Amino acid sequence: MNTDRKPALRLENIVKTFPGVRALDDVSFEVFPGEVHALMGENGAGKSTLMKVLGGIHQPDEGRIFVEEAEAVMTTPLHAKARGVMFIHQELSLAEELSVAENVYLGELPRKSLGRVDWATLYANTDEILKRLKVGFTARTRVGDLSIANQQMVEIARALTVDAKVVIFDEPTASLTDAEKVVLFEVIAGLQAEGVGIVYISHRMEEIFKITDRISVLRDGEYRGTLVTSETNEDEITQMMIGRSLDLSRRTARGEVGKTALRVEGLSCGSLFQDISFDVRQGEVVGFYGLVGAGRTEIAETLFGLRTPSAGKIFLKDEELRIHSPIEAIRHGISLVPESRKEQGLVLGMNCRDNITLPQVSDLVAGPFVSDGAEVAIFDQYRDRLEIKTPSWRSAVGNLSGGNQQKIVIGKWLAMRPDVLIVDEPTRGIDVGSKSEIHNLLRDLAGRGYAVIVISSEMPEVLHVSDRIVAMYQGRVMRIFDAEEVTEDSLIQAISGIENGKVA
Structure with missing residues (x-):
C-alpha cells in the first residue's frame, strides 16, 4: 500500500x-x-x-x-x-x-x-x-x-x-x-x-x-x-x-462441581447426529466445538424440543425425560439461548422489559391484565445482575448494542430459573469488550450452580470458558477433553475426524 x-x-x-x-x-x-x-x-x-x-x-x-x-x-x-x-x-x-x-x-x-x-x-x-x-x-x-x-x-x-x-x-x-x-x-x-x-x-x-x-x-x-x-x-x-486490557487466557482449572444435572445417552437424530453421549454437572461449563455441519446446534435443538430424536435417552437429575416441544423443555428446566439472537431470540421492536418477561407472561397476570409491576421488577433484577446498559426498560431492544441484546436473551431464560442453560454462539457479532463480559457471565453462572452448555465456532472462546470440551465431527463425538489436558493441536485433530493419528 x-x-x-x-x-x-x-x-x-x-x-x-x-x-x-x-x-x-x-x-x-x-x-x-x-x-x-x-x-x-x-x-x-x-x-x-x-x-x-x-x-x-x-x-x-x-x-x-x-x-x-x-x-x-x-x-x-x-x-x-x-x-x-x-x-x-x-x-x-x-x-x-x-x-x-x-x-x-x-x-x-x-x-x-x-x-x-x-x-x-x-x-x-x-x-x-x-x-x-x-x-x-x-x-x-x-x-x-x-x-x-x-x-x-x-x-x-x-x-x-x-x-x-x-x-x-x-x-x-x-x-x-x-x-x-x-x-x-x-x-x-x-x-x-x-x-x-x-x-x-x-x-x-x-x-x-x-x-x-x-x-x-x-x-x-x-x-x-x-x-x-x-x-x-x-x-x-x-x-x-x-480503555483496558482483557484476560483472554485459556481456562485450565475447574471450580467446584456438583451433581450431574443433565445426562445424554446414545442420542441420535436421523442423519444429523448419531450416538451422542455426554453429561453436564452443576457448576460446570461444557463446551461443544466442531466445524460447520458437525451437529452441535442440532443437539441443542433436540434437547430443547425443537427436534425429535430417533434414538437415545435424556436424563435430567437422573429422571428420564421425553421432550416433544420447547414448552416441555422449559417446564423441565432446560433453556436455550439460540444462535441468532435477532431472528430467534428477540422481538426487536418490543421493549427490553417485555422481551425478558415474554416466556413467563402468562404467570404474571393480575386479573385480566399482565402486572406491570411484576414485569418491571423482573427486568430490574436482570438488568442489574447482568449489567445491561439501556436508558430504560421502555427502550426497543433493536436499539441496543449486540452485547446488550445478548444479555437480554440470556436474562430472559435465566428468569425461568433453569437447571441447564444452553448458549449457542454466545458472542457472535459482539465486540471484544462485550465478549469478555459474556464470558465472565457464563463463568459466574456456573459458579452459582448452573449447568451450562456453550456451543461456539471460536476455539479461543471454547478454551477460555469451558471446564470440558466435546469435540464433534460429522455428527459424532470424537473425544471429550478436560480443560487441563486439551491442546489446540489435539482439538483440531479431533474436529477434523482424526482419531489416534488416523482419519475416522
Whole structure:
C-alpha cells in the first residue's frame, strides 16, 4: 500500500446526532486505493453509523465526504453506489422470492427496447460474477432457497456489479463457513489488486490481523487513532477500543462441581447426529466445538424440543425425560439461548422489559391484565445482575448494542430459573469488550450452580470458558477433553475426524 497516493475516500469532521445520542463526534477517516482498512470499536462505538453516513443511509449533521478528492453528498444508497461506494451490510437485505440475478442487479436491471428486462444479459452478467465468487448456485436460483451463508455471498456479488472505488464490508464472515471465508478473502485480495479501497468492519481479531493494512478505532463516537496492522497487536487495539486490557487466557482449572444435572445417552437424530453421549454437572461449563455441519446446534435443538430424536435417552437429575416441544423443555428446566439472537431470540421492536418477561407472561397476570409491576421488577433484577446498559426498560431492544441484546436473551431464560442453560454462539457479532463480559457471565453462572452448555465456532472462546470440551465431527463425538489436558493441536485433530493419528 502506498499512502503517498491520494485517498480513494476521505471523511472530514463527521458529526451525527440522534435524539439524545451523539453517535459521531468530529470523526475523520480515510482509506487509500488498494488498502484494506479495518474500522474497529465496541458495539455502539459509531462504526456502523459512520459507514451508513458514507453509504447514503444517514446524512451527517456536519462534515464532508470526498471520493477520489471530489466532494460527494450521499443522499441515498443509489447515489453512493453511483459514486463508486458499495456497502455490504451485516444484516441481509435480499428479496427472497426473487432470483439471485434480480437481487444482484435490483433497481438496475438491464433493459431492452420499450423498457423490457434483458433477461439473457442479466443472467449472463450475474453468472460471470458468481464464477468469480466460486459459489455453487446460479443466477436463476431463488434466493430464499439458499443458505444464510450463500445469501451473504449474494450480498457480496452486488459489490462486483459496478466500478467500485470503495467497498465496505460490515461483519462479512459472520455467517460464512471456513471455506467460504477463504473465497471472500480471495475476492478482497482481487479488489485490492484492482486498486479498490476496502473498509473492513469486524470483531474477529484473527481476520483483522490476517488481511488488513491499517486499523482505525472509534470509541464512544470519537476517533481514537489509526495504527499500521503489522506494527501493533491485539492488546494495544483492545486498549484503544475499551480503555483496558482483557484476560483472554485459556481456562485450565475447574471450580467446584456438583451433581450431574443433565445426562445424554446414545442420542441420535436421523442423519444429523448419531450416538451422542455426554453429561453436564452443576457448576460446570461444557463446551461443544466442531466445524460447520458437525451437529452441535442440532443437539441443542433436540434437547430443547425443537427436534425429535430417533434414538437415545435424556436424563435430567437422573429422571428420564421425553421432550416433544420447547414448552416441555422449559417446564423441565432446560433453556436455550439460540444462535441468532435477532431472528430467534428477540422481538426487536418490543421493549427490553417485555422481551425478558415474554416466556413467563402468562404467570404474571393480575386479573385480566399482565402486572406491570411484576414485569418491571423482573427486568430490574436482570438488568442489574447482568449489567445491561439501556436508558430504560421502555427502550426497543433493536436499539441496543449486540452485547446488550445478548444479555437480554440470556436474562430472559435465566428468569425461568433453569437447571441447564444452553448458549449457542454466545458472542457472535459482539465486540471484544462485550465478549469478555459474556464470558465472565457464563463463568459466574456456573459458579452459582448452573449447568451450562456453550456451543461456539471460536476455539479461543471454547478454551477460555469451558471446564470440558466435546469435540464433534460429522455428527459424532470424537473425544471429550478436560480443560487441563486439551491442546489446540489435539482439538483440531479431533474436529477434523482424526482419531489416534488416523482419519475416522
